[in-house]
Amino acid sequence: MTAELLELSALEAHGAMSARELSAEDYRDAWIEAAAGDELGVYLWRGEDTTAGAVGVERPSVAPIAVKDIFCTEGVPTTAASRILEGYRPPYTATAVRRLIEAGAPILGKTNMDEFAMGSSNENSAYGPVLNPWDRTRVPGGSSGGSAAAVAGGLAPWAIGTDTGGSIRQPASLCGIVGLKPTYGAISRYGMIAFASSLDQCGPLTRDVSDAALLLSILQGRDSCDSTSVGLEQAPRLPDREDLRGLRFAVPVEIRSGAMESGVRAIFEATLKRIEDLGGEIAEAPLPHAEHGISAYYLIAPAEASSNLARYDGVRYGMRVETEGDVVEMYEATRAAGFGDEVKRRIMLGTYALSSGYYEAYYGRAQKVRTKIAADFAGAFEDFDFVVTPTSPTVAFGLGEKTDDPLAMYMNDFFTVPMSLAGIPAISIPAGLAEPDGGGPRLPVGFQIAAPAFAEQHLLDAAYALEQAIGFEARPGEGSDG
Amino acid sequence: MIEREQVLHVAKLARLRLSDAEVEKMAGELSGILEHVDRIGELELDDVPPTSHVVELENVLRPDRPRPSWPREVVLAQAPDPTEGAFRVPSPQAEA
Numbered sequence: 001m002t003a004e005l006l007e008l009s010a011l012e013a014h015g016a017m018s019a020r021e022l023s024a025e026d027y028r029d030a031w032i033e034a035a036a037g038d039e040l041g042v043y044l045w046r047g048e049d050t051t052a053g054a055v056g057v058e059r060p061s062v063a064p065i066a067v068k069d070i071f072c073t074e075g076v077p078t079t080a081a082s083r084i085l086e087g088y089r090p091p092y093t094a095t096a097v098r099r100l101i102e103a104g105a106p107i108l109g110k111t112n113m114d115e116f117a118m119g120s121s122n123e124n125s126a127y128g129p130v131l132n133p134w135d136r137t138r139v140p141g142g143s144s145g146g147s148a149a150a151v152a153g154g155l156a157p158w159a160i161g162t163d164t165g166g167s168i169r170q171p172a173s174l175c176g177i178v179g180l181k182p183t184y185g186a187i188s189r190y191g192m193i194a195f196a197s198s199l200d201q202c203g204p205l206t207r208d209v210s211d212a213a214l215l216l217s218i219l220q221g222r223d224s225c226d227s228t229s230v231g232l233e234q235a236p237r238l239p240d241r242e243d244l245r246g247l248r249f250a251v252p253v254e255i256r257s258g259a260m261e262s263g264v265r266a267i268f269e270a271t272l273k274r275i276e277d278l279g280g281e282i283a284e285a286p287l288p289h290a291e292h293g294i295s296a297y298y299l300i301a302p303a304e305a306s307s308n309l310a311r312y313d314g315v316r317y318g319m320r321v322e323t324e325g326d327v328v329e330m331y332e333a334t335r336a337a338g339f340g341d342e343v344k345r346r347i348m349l350g351t352y353a354l355s356s357g358y359y360e361a362y363y364g365r366a367q368k369v370r371t372k373i374a375a376d377f378a379g380a381f382e383d384f385d386f387v388v389t390p391t392s393p394t395v396a397f398g399l400g401e402k403t404d405d406p407l408a409m410y411m412n413d414f415f416t417v418p419m420s421l422a423g424i425p426a427i428s429i430p431a432g433l434a435e436p437d438g439g440g441p442r443l444p445v446g447f448q449i450a451a452p453a454f455a456e457q458h459l460l461d462a463a464y465a466l467e468q469a470i471g472f473e474a475r476p477g478e479g480s481d482g
Numbered sequence: 483m484i485e486r487e488q489v490l491h492v493a494k495l496a497r498l499r500l501s502d503a504e505v506e507k508m509a510g511e512l513s514g515i516l517e518h519v520d521r522i523g524e525l526e527l528d529d530v531p532p533t534s535h536v537v538e539l540e541n542v543l544r545p546d547r548p549r550p551s552w553p554r555e556v557v558l559a560q561a562p563d564p565t566e567g568a569f570r571v572p573s574p575q576a577e578a
Contacts, residue, residue, distance in 0.1 A: 088560060089560065090560075091552055091556045091557065091559075091560070184536050184537055185537045198534060198535050198536070224542075224544070227539070227542035228535075228537055228539065230537065289525075292521065292522050292525065294518070295518060295519040295521055295522045296522065298515060298519060299519060306496060310497075313497070314562060315561065315562075315569050315571055316557075316560065316561055316569060317560040317561060317562075318560075318562070319562065320562035320563065322572075323572070325572070326572055326573060326574055326575055327571045327572045327573065327574050328497070328574075329572070330571065330572050331497045332497050332498060332499040333499060335496075335497055335498050335499070336498060336499040336500070339498070344498060344500070344504070344508075345508065345511060345512070347496050347498060348489070348492055348493065348496060348498070348508060348512060349512060349515060349516075351492050351495050351496040352484075352488075352492045352512065352516075355492065355495060361523070362519070364532060365522050365523070365525075365527060366522065367532030367533055367534060368525075368527040368530040368531070368532050368533075369522050369525065369527070370532070370533040371530050371531055371532060371533040372525070372527070372530060374533060374536065406511055406514070406515060407514055407515055407518055410515075421536075422536065423536030423537065453536075
């Protein structure tokens with residue numbers, strides 16, 4: 001019985017609960033039990049009693065949800081996977097989480113992530129890595145690695161994460177699920193621990209596109225606590241499009257020659273063919289500045305991070321290292337002990353890019369490149385409905401494989417960063433399984449579709465039609481022989 | 483190429499204490515990243531306006547009415563060293 005309940009998508013469960021064919025309490029309890037079996041390092045905290053306290057919902061009516069540990073949740077440990085926030089229990093709840101609770105979704109737990117959302121493998125967590133449910137020797141991607149592995153590994157029906165340069169889409173791709181980064185401003189950032197404020201955006205990680213649409217409809221909206229939140233003009237409705245007739249898809253000229261694994265390339269080309277079979281039109285379009293996305297991103301995001309993370313000083317919350325010296329010594333000792341290597345690297349990079357004498361050459365130029373990238377997309381959208389790319393240049397890679405080479409790790413974000421810089425929505429859907437270049441089990445490959453700002457409905461409709469045609473049914477544990 | 487002295491200067495600005503080994507490693511890693519990033523130096527960007535934010539922002543205003551804030555004890559409950567209704571920190575000038 002329990003196993004059958006866990007088979008339902010969040011949307012199916014929602015329908016059955018609304019029709020009173022399914023007890024919302026039974027459904028919730030089945031998921032609490034499933035989450036308790038976490039062997040992947042997904043949960044940093046689990047809400048074993050989801051009827052009580054700040055995360056409680058007395059009468060659940062929506063599927064319970066896993067929440068990335070970057071969302072402040074009243075009375076519940078919230079660390080952003082950093083030592084420096086050890087012991088922190090926020091006195092308030094993030095708007096996105098509050099909206100979930102108000103909609104009737106119990107909070108199953110808080111999920112592991114790269115520290116302060118800085119990373120693409122979840123290996124930068126101060127509380128240990130997350131294992132990819134498809135192959136436990138490999139990473140789930142990051143930074144929302146815990147949320148992605150929870151959904152793929154049967155530890156949550158759906159989850160929320162955050163995406164600054166690909167942190168929802170890339171782990172969704174590596175775990176074989178759907179990940180949506182909405183338009184910047186679609187969902188409130190209030191209570192979301194800040195990494196790079198001009199880029200951070202909350203979004204859904206789900207089994208399928210319909211669940212993503214349902215979750216987005218709960219999360220989106222203007223919020224008086226975040227003056228950059230504008231919401232969507234209309235809450236998304238469930239997608240039902242069956243073909244792609246009359247729609248034009250742009251493939252960036254520059255990426256066909258770009259570095260990606262051969263298996264990823266094969267799935268990408270096969271998916272383009274499927275789009276044509278559904279009546280969509282494929283053509284190449286220039287996005288000449290997209291290849292500079294990584295450079296611009298790794299100046300802008302660290303610069304904003306160096307400023308946002310200045311608040312962690314051992315005074316108001318989290319940990320402190322006591323010293324014999326003055327207050328500055330205390331700050332320096334606390335930050336040295338509280339931050340991990342990648343966070344220190346980004347703070348250093350950002351501080352350098354903003355420092356006197358380098359500001360114009362680095363931060364100033366990066367902001368101009370951002371303008372050019374946004375203009376490239378605007379140009380493409382004059383002739384096309386969507387821009388499509390692989391989500392990640394590789395399938396899931398091995399734990400420890402890229403930890404000694406920061407730049408190689410950053411290249412994971414090659415296809416996802418340009419959309420973040422332009423602020424436009426993009427979705428990753430599973431498109432098939434492929435072997436890594438070095439050989440090994442077949443692993444999920446994501447296909448990314450990007451749309452103009454606030455065109456979420458159009459994006460979800462097209463993604464749904466393509467998802468139905470692809471019919472991705474593989475599950476962790478049975479993928480390698482299929 | 484980032485020199486050791488620059489790493490120490492930036493670390494001071496960022497209020498980070500780095501060990502000798504970290505300084506060494508950071509110099510190499512930052513140099514590698516900046517070498518890649520330097521490619522944007524080749525782009526013609528003179529007349530391009532910078533983008534700091536992608537959403538067209540307008541001022542959001544609300545009436546300036548006083549409203550209750552969090553009780554002091556709720557906020558202090560999260561502090562590592564709350565004392566007498568305040569955050570206690572070491573003296574700005576350490577005792578000799």
